[in-house]
Amino acid sequence: MESKFDEKLFAGREPFTIFRRWLEEARKEELNDPDAIALATVDEEGMPNVRMVLLRIIEDDGFIFFTNYGSRKAKEAFSSKKAAFNLHWKTLRRQIRVRGHVEKEDGLIADKYFSERHAGSQTAAWASKQSETLADRKELIERWSDYQKKFKENVMRPKFWGGIRIKPIQIEFWADGQYRLHDRFVWERKLGENVWNVRRLYP
Numbered sequence: 001m002e003s004k005f006d007e008k009l010f011a012g013r014e015p016f017t018i019f020r021r022w023l024e025e026a027r028k029e030e031l032n033d034p035d036a037i038a039l040a041t042v043d044e045e046g047m048p049n050v051r052m053v054l055l056r057i058i059e060d061d062g063f064i065f066f067t068n069y070g071s072r073k074a075k076e077a078f079s080s081k082k083a084a085f086n087l088h089w090k091t092l093r094r095q096i097r098v099r100g101h102v103e104k105e106d107g108l109i110a111d112k113y114f115s116e117r118h119a120g121s122q123t124a125a126w127a128s129k130q131s132e133t134l135a136d137r138k139e140l141i142e143r144w145s146d147y148q149k150k151f152k153e154n155v156m157r158p159k160f161w162g163g164i165r166i167k168p169i170q171i172e173f174w175a176d177g178q179y180r181l182h183d184r185f186v187w188e189r190k191l192g193e194n195v196w197n198v199r200r201l202y203p
């Protein structure tokens with residue numbers, strides 16, 4: 001029996017179009033956080049590390065998530081200047097993998113995103129020394145309350161908190177197929193170039 005291939009699923013002249021379309025579909029289907037990505041970085045010794053973050057902005061040429069610049073992920077991303085991430089939508093049975101180069105985004109985009117967050121989350125960003133040892137949850141709550149009192153209204157974005165942009169050199173789309181005859185297409189380009197090449201991979 002022949003396994004079917006859905007041509008329209010993978011159609012696009014460049015990968016961001018396909019990425020956006022798949023994410024829109026996931027927004028309708030996934031119960032929670034369709035934009036949650038497993039973000040991989042490596043430490044100075046090349047030891048990998050992975051954790052979830054929310055992919056908040058998709059630009060024409062890059063992907064942005066927000067975090068504390070003192071965190072382990074930020075330190076690793078900035079020292080290696082590289083990162084990768086994976087999205088897996090269980091209901092759609094699809095996966096997207098991205099590998100790319102890292103830039104700091106601590107300007108207007110970070111300001112705008114921060115200003116739209118709930119005030120409680122804004123002060124939580126101030127209160128958290130993300131990835132450092134915390135002896136007691138009480139300490140975190142006290143720090144948070146202190147910042148709540150300090151900023152009565154308009155909470156400004158801390159300098160140590162902002163966006164990280166990943167400029168992809170590789171984006172791979174995977175869709176589940178019958179008998180594990182899945183479909184995979186990988187789009188690749190060189191850093192700084194906007195010419196994408198696409199090829200199909202064995203599943």
Ligand SMILES: Cc1cc2nc3c(=O)[nH]c(=O)nc-3n(C[C@H](O)[C@H](O)[C@H](O)COP(=O)(O)O)c2cc1C
Nearest residue numbers: 033036051052053054066067068071072073074131
């Ligand atoms: C669904 C989900 C979304 C998350 N989103 C973020 C995020 O957008 N930014 C962030 O800094 N941490 C986020 N976290 C927490 C991270 O997974 C992680 O615990 C934290 O950032 C510290 O990671 P690090 O020590 O490797 O830097 C999220 C966790 C989950 C489970």
